[in-house]
Amino acid sequence: MKKIIILGSGKIGSTAAFMLQESSKFQVTIVDNQRQDHHTELEKAGIVVLIENISDASTIDAVLANGYEYVLNACPYHLNIGIIDAVAKKEMHYFDLSEDVKSANYIKEIAKKSKSTFIPQCGLAPGFVSISANHLCNYFDELKDVKLRVGALTLSPNNMLKYNLSWSTDGLLNEYSHPCDAIVNGKFTKVLPLEGLEYFCLEGIEYEAFNTSGGIGGLAEKLNGKVENLDYKTIRYKGHRDLMKFLFEDLGFKNDRPLLTKIFNNNIATTSEDVIIIYISVTGLINGKLEQKTVSHTIPNQMVGNKHFTGIQLTTAGSVCAVIDLHSQGKIAQSGYVMQEDIPYEDYVKSPFLNYYFK
Structure with missing residues (x-):
């Protein structure tokens, strides 16, 4: 079982946490700045919930120092650069959902010197659409x-x-x-x-x-x-x-x-x-x-x-979960920068995490 930490427990981060935990392939920890009403539901699903100030660079560095192999950044885009820098130091595999072009370009440079994988823009568009x-x-x-x-x-x-x-x-x-x-x-x-x-x-x-x-x-x-x-x-x-x-x-x-x-x-x-x-x-x-x-x-x-999800939750979280799962199976490059267009289509669309696209 792979250990993954999700930064940000908003609608998409929480949905991805449920999906990954339910797959029984991942042990999920999720972090947010403050306690939310839905955290109890996450904990009942076996997900570890941490309350930490993830907008602070030193705090992010400390949070990531617990043996996680994967990081999913589901935070607001303006926190991306600090999170990317912290992940690069730990040589963890990084994924995000951002449409922000600036941080995607920053990742390209960081990934050139990394032994781990950086795969940004893993949501709906870019992501599934790309x-x-x-x-x-x-x-x-x-x-x-x-x-x-x-x-x-x-x-x-x-x-x-x-x-x-x-x-x-x-x-x-x-x-x-x-x-x-x-x-x-x-x-x-x-x-x-x-x-x-x-x-x-x-x-x-x-x-x-x-x-x-x-x-x-x-x-x-x-x-x-x-x-x-x-x-x-x-x-x-x-x-x-x-x-x-x-x-x-x-x-x-x-x-x-x-x-x-x-x-x-x-x-x-x-x-x-x-x-x-x-x-x-x-x-x-x-x-x-x-x-x-x-x-x-x-x-x-x-x-x-017995749980309701919005369309944007299912499509965005489903796509990033499919990519993380493929990486864990060794079907995606295990180091460097990976574009969405480099992800193997046939394996990707067969992922159970994408069932909601094809119903």
């Missing part, structure tokens, strides 16, 4: 267009934004704020967040999609020089993008994200009634013929046993 898109690309002799579209949506929104909070508000606003990797007319470039607006209809419901950062992971780097156009866009209900542009640009909240985060947390309701929509499209040449291959998934919130 691995699936890369697999589709392998069918083609020549690539033309690769489109990644992902949305974590509220089933019944009742506000002007047509959105309720189902995961980290800080992470949400971060991906709306930074330039986005893309390939346009064969050239790697950066495109602006909240731009590239498009509309589409799925099962009678109208949606919009627009550029957001981080979700493309390392796919743009991997396909640079091999594809004409590649982009990642977030799916929302129509009208959401315009209001976010008004807040960020007209009202200037792009320069005061902490205040906007506070406003969102105080005034926009959270929900456990969500649905995840994934659409991946690849167009190119196969044996000289122009063809298109697509993958789509709709994953609702649902009961697992």
Whole structure:
């Protein structure tokens, strides 16, 4: 049985803890800054709960000094660098869920000198979407267009934004704020967040999609020089993008994200009634013929046993648990930096941790 410590007991960290502990392959310890109501439920499942100030570098260093082989960082993205440095000193295998491009680039440099494995961005997008898109690309002799579209949506929104909070508000606003990797007319470039607006209809419901950062992971780097156009866009209900542009640009909240985060947390309701929509499209040449291959998934919130999980919990935690499990079986490189696109697709999709994607 492998020993793993999870830093952060929010919705995704706690879900991953339950999944890994239930598999009987891992002994799980989870750490957070303060006691939470759901910690008792974690302890009943056999998970060790520690209360420590994991925003403090020296405390993280002490917490990690207990013989753990694996670390899953499920903390807010702004704590990533300190955690990465502490893990590198201990030569533990590191995994995270972050869409933050800055910390992913930092990991690349750290991993060059490490004997352990660093695998960032192991969630839904990047993560499942990156691995699936890369697999589709392998069918083609020549690539033309690769489109990644992902949305974590509220089933019944009742506000002007047509959105309720189902995961980290800080992470949400971060991906709306930074330039986005893309390939346009064969050239790697950066495109602006909240731009590239498009509309589409799925099962009678109208949606919009627009550029957001981080979700493309390392796919743009991997396909640079091999594809004409590649982009990642977030799916929302129509009208959401315009209001976010008004807040960020007209009202200037792009320069005061902490205040906007506070406003969102105080005034926009959270929900456990969500649905995840994934659409991946690849167009190119196969044996000289122009063809298109697509993958789509709709994953609702649902009961697992006698416990309810949101769609974002199941998809994000399920993906990182699958990657950790594959690493423990020796099916992923045991040292250095590993991109999501390097994870073996056939082994990955057979993981029981991904059952929720295929129901």
